[in-house]
Amino acid sequence: INREKSPKNEIMTSYIASNESIDSVFHKSSCGWMKNVSLNSIIHFSNKDDAIKTGFKPCKSCRP
DSSP states (O other): OOOOOOOOOOOOOOOEEEETTSSSSEETTGGGGGSSOOGEEEEEEHHHHHHHHHOOEEEEEOOO
């Protein structure tokens, strides 16, 4: 069996935002500010650049 492993220095972090956000802020998926957001309103980004290109700015708390 040949199982490829991800490099140990590769960190998988997802970035999320709420489509109901007034201030258009995106967060790390672990940010406490997202705990009260409805699952139906979460937007997922694969990287920071995508979030910024979509008009979102980084959270000042989790600093994605």
